[in-house]
Amino acid sequence: MxxxxxxxxxxxxxxxxxxxxxxxxxxxxxxxxxxxxxxxxxxxxxxxxxxxxxxxxxxxxxxxxxxxxxxNKKQYQQFGEEEKRRRAREQNIIVDEITPNEQQPEVDHNMKVKNSYSGYSNAVHSGWRDARNEGYFSYEMKVDPYKDMYLFVTYNKSDYTIEMDGIKMKREFTISIDGQHIATEHFNHKDTAELYSKSYRIPRDIVKDKQNVVVKFQANKDKVAGGVYRLRILNESSLS
Incomplete structure (x- = not known):
């Protein structure tokens, strides 16, 4: 380098x-x-x-x-108070979270992979992970069986087709939790590099009587799953 x-x-x-x-x-x-x-x-x-x-x-x-x-000092004090309120709210909403491409969080969440890649994007200043050509990656994440749970996934608008070994791979993949299908995603067009998040409601029967579930991103044949730039389990549909 x-x-x-x-x-x-x-x-x-x-x-x-x-x-x-x-x-x-x-x-x-x-x-x-x-x-x-x-x-x-x-x-x-x-x-x-x-x-x-x-x-x-x-x-x-x-x-x-x-x-x-x-x-000025007054503005900074107000900013600090607003930031404290925001962080306190997030702490109450976030049940679990993972930052891909960081070794310890991925180890702590018992990551499993096949044909998976990770890296760091300078364009959005964030780590990411994907899986390619029938590959996958999965994490074990905490849930609260007594509340509504949401999978909150952060993606990058600029992620689109990649070429690998002469094959052009589009981003088409499935998301499952404990083996149950949650969503199918297709990234159909390339946009400016910018992070955005999408919320998926987790059916109550999946988390019933459980403290942890396995969240899996599975790529289709000659396709890419992700990239995923951040992954959270929430007890509300969003952080805002």
Whole structure:
């Protein structure tokens, strides 16, 4: 792999928010005039970070950001409170979740595979997993037998036909839970790279008296299942 591609398969950095009641230019000082390196006051949130600013042409083999969110302290406090409420709601709704292409979550969920591939998409900054030519991948996931359950799957609008060993494979696959058919999917056209999620209601009889179920994505012959970019079990039909 070329040096300039060495970071391509790693998630993006968590970019701090610049929080100050002062003018932003009053929070930046010159540290190296020859190299044009600047440093901020400890206004990077969270954790009161001091941030280094330097010319883009001088950045090599490291993560960076060009654009920043800037807020005053009141705005940041309101943002933090809204974020806490959102996360609390998600914690109440999400029964279980998996991030494909991450080893530990997949091991923890007893993943089984055949003709399955995974990777990281720089376009949407997310890992993914698919299966090809009658292949499959499955996970063991928690459910709550006393509530309505929904399978909440995140896909990528740009996923379409791929070519493998001279065969053009469209994305056509089935989704099953504990061997019972839940849905058949066809990705019929290519769109701009963007993640979107789809909710599938799980019949009550599938989860009755159970704590766990096996969710399976099965590719048809010469077809592709997925990619799946995130997988959740919810006790409501969506996160919103």
């Amino acid at each position: 070329c040096d300039h591609q060495s970071l391509n398969n790693y998630p993006l950095i968590e970019v701090p928010t610049l929080v100050t009641n002062e003018k932003i230019e009053d929070c930046i000082s010159l540290k190296n005039e020859q190299k044009l390196i600047f440093e901020t006051k400890a206004i990077g949130q969270p954790d009161n970070q001091e941030l280094t600013l330097k010319p883009f042409f001088n950045i090599h083999h490291e993560r960076y950001t060009i654009y920043w969110n800037i807020m």
